[in-house]
Amino acid sequence: MCTTCGCSDDAAAKITNMQSEKHDHSHEHDHHHEHPHSHEHEHIHDHDHHDHSHSHAAKSSTITLEEKILAKNDRLAERNRGWFEGSDILALNLVSSPGAGKTALLERTILDLKEQIDIVVMEGDQATTNDAERIKKAGCPVLQINTGAGCHLDAEMIASALKELKPAQGSLLFIENVGNLVCPALFDLGEKHKVVILSVTEGEDKPVKYPHMFRAAELMILNKTDLLPYLNFDLEACKKYALSVNPHLKIIEVSVTKGTGLDTWYSWLKEQSQERI
């Protein structure tokens, strides 16, 4: 069983390269656990002095570990980050609850920017290649990661996907995480920034209900603003909530379907990609 996300082996993440339609690159969950620093930190405390009164009890020793539970993921994420930096790739991790509009935002962004910069996409979902099909239609290389029972992408899946997708030097990589406002906040993928998408149909207090995600993000995109006249969504309260958990959060209001606010999103992308767009 996978020790990171709890999924069973037969439900291991599967990577589908939409360019070659290859389905044979299953993400194999590595069950080797390397802990290269262990020996430097082990301090064996001998408890033998209790033996005179407990000679019948089994002897035991306490060993200090000081091991981070997510150390393996963090190490792999740093490797991915180095790879992105070395290849001059801007990698963004898009997170939201299901249905907030991550894929729609990507489709529109690809249509508007694909002539200006190479864009590649990794799509994360528990099942189906539906989103990857949509991105492929929009016109950019895409790879689908199906996590099976897993509720988030991890750094190892991204490392495997990178070998398969081989994004070009200087490209813009969007990683669309599994729709979930909890678990993806804990797993660094090596991205430069997390971008959280919140749609106005979800309720303005999401940022304080799921503070980890909004705190981990650099940018919040408030989507579906064209629906505001039909909803009891308090836009100002939402922004206030978001800034209360993350005072540095940048906020962009957009309606992907109507095309409003997208210029501000593209300006932010341009700034992040050091004017490559």
Added chain:
Amino acid sequence: MHELGITQNIVAIVSDKAGPKKVKRIKLEIGKLSAIMPDAIRFCFDICAQGTQLEGATLEIDEIAGLGQCQSCGEKLSLSLLAGCCQCGSRDITCVAGQELNIKEMEVFD
């Protein structure tokens, strides 16, 4: 329910460290702002430990209280949530403790 995956991670790391030795006790350090619920870890632990060197081991969890530092005035303040407000009025608080997710130590039978 990412605590199941996290607990499996804990069992895998400790099993690896313990080698062939049977584990008597492990001690974790879980920050109160880490998005991990200690009770859920305890719930999962016995199930995850079954059939490993950790079967029957005692699970100790030290919960670490949230501590923030104001980025405006430098004052330290306790945090019960990831967000907080300093006496000086600033909300720009860096979390300095409370997000730990560590395996502190294990006790193995010799």
